[in-house]
Amino acid sequence: MEFLVASGVGSVTAAGVYLVLRGRTFPVIVGLALLSYAVNLFLFATGRLVIDQPPVITDGVTSYTDPLPQALVLTAIVISFGMTAVVVVLALRAYLEAGSDAVDTNVDAEPEDAGDGRPAGGGGASA
């Protein structure tokens, strides 16, 4: 089971990193969404994978499943959902105002600006 979950998290992360590195906003947003799914799965696994165990410690119970990661995941889901909504609206507005959905165009045509969207992917890739 550990292997299945680990390879699932790994492949979703890899797909997410690949998409985040793309140059247009739609793949980047999908990539960010995939990354957040991968992170949520990963957070679940940090409490260790156990089956059929009580989530709350009571006297006499030696083995239990950790409830805290589920609270963390819930928070992370809410936040990433909100953030995805923000970035979708923002990308649409940028597309409508600028007429292009490229992420990395020079904002004010200065050379040092080239590839501003890329470091995001670079940061993700180091994960």
Added chain:
Amino acid sequence: MNHLIILPVILPALLAPFIVLAMRHDLLLQRVFSMAGAVALLGIALMLLDEAAGGPPQVYELGNWPAPFGIVLVLDRLSALMVLLTGILAVVVAGYAISSGWDTRGRHFHALLQFQLMGITGAFLTGDIFNLFVFFEVLLIASYGLMLHGGGAARTRAGVQYVVVNLAGSTLFLIAVGIIYGVTGTLNMADLAVKVQHIAPGDEALLRAGGLLLLVVFAVKAALVPIHFWLPGTYANAPAPVAALFAIMTKVGAYSILRVFTLVFGESAGETAWIAADWLLPAALVTLVIGTVGVLGAKALTRLVCFSVVASMGTLLTAISIFTPAATVAALFYLIHSTFATAALFLLADQISMRRGGAGDRLITAPRFAQTGLLAGLFFLAAIAMAGMPPMTGFLGKLLVLDSARASDSMTTIWAVILITSLIAIVGFARAGSVVFWKSASIPGPEEGETTPPLPALPMAAAGAMLAAMVAVAIFAGPVTGYLEATAASLYEPAGYIRAVLGPDMTAAR
């Protein structure tokens, strides 16, 4: 429990929805309440500083759950200082936005400002690493709104890049938090500091990976090379009062590095002790160099200020990366200076570009504009402060950094880089000042009041207040460093912090 500790979070958290819901259509009421909120925050911050200076760290248990089971807010000297800086900046930013009319260029400026303040003060006060993530998200989502305030194609585009970089950063933060929780089973910072000492053999590598991932996340916020690329584009396109407020946002990253890597990964962390130092020092020095080169090469005034922010973060993180009490005193002193200097420069650059008409903030000669003399004087003061010349705080800050670097193994490198970049920064600022003020002075402008409407002088008072704050810090450098020495001493003796959070018996039992 001292309920004052949670007020800096609660007050803006209540004020922001109140402003949105009750006074959506009344700008005057919004302004009154926003300003009142900022002044109240400053007052609370002063009271907190007084409390923190007097004794050991104080803990506020949310929902009265004892640590490490519940989330705690911790007030110590460092967090009180950072909240005070936020309060000062809040008053200045609110004042500038109101007097310059920036808040009329879009809706909900004041509500977003309050949400932003809530996130920043929360991040400074929390004693729980997952709660830190949540407050990071609060301040980020408010900053997205503020950054886009006023709209426009260039700003929206820069906004997309800013949001994407920070979303990727948040993802990394969650991964780091997950790894650390998986290894130690706790997220309370004080409890983590205890648990990392007794980590199971074989888990050190995972803990190291988690710790260094956290460093990457904080480095994104602090604009450390190689993840600083988002900063110039974002700050240059953000509205001026927002850019000035963002002066404290990069410091949130620096604060988090200082907090986590002295408390959790400090002296007692065994295998993972001081893991940040090896990576932070070279990255900080490169940041300093790149920022300074940007200052020299920038084609517009706002962009020049942005790169000087990158450079000042380089100096600040260099001082932090030495990880000795003396260097931390220098880092904190430079942090105070850098916050004020950055805010002053962004506000002045906005005032200058407002008056220059078509030339905007580009570094080209343009006809003389109104109030050249006053603006030139203010810009001169802010520029010498940023470049690190006497008598402003930048000089004292860099002096302290250089002095504390004498204990470091890489003293010669640090001295060489800081001194040479300071010289280059002076050249960069001198070039900008001479083009904007001196060379333009010979070109006759339109008679005052004829073609350009006279602009109010009140916004300049906001920039002036920042400069005055710097002068005050320079004059009272003695008491300020006295406070900072106590702050640094407590950071490198985390037992007091841990005892305050976990209680004396908990510490002994582990």
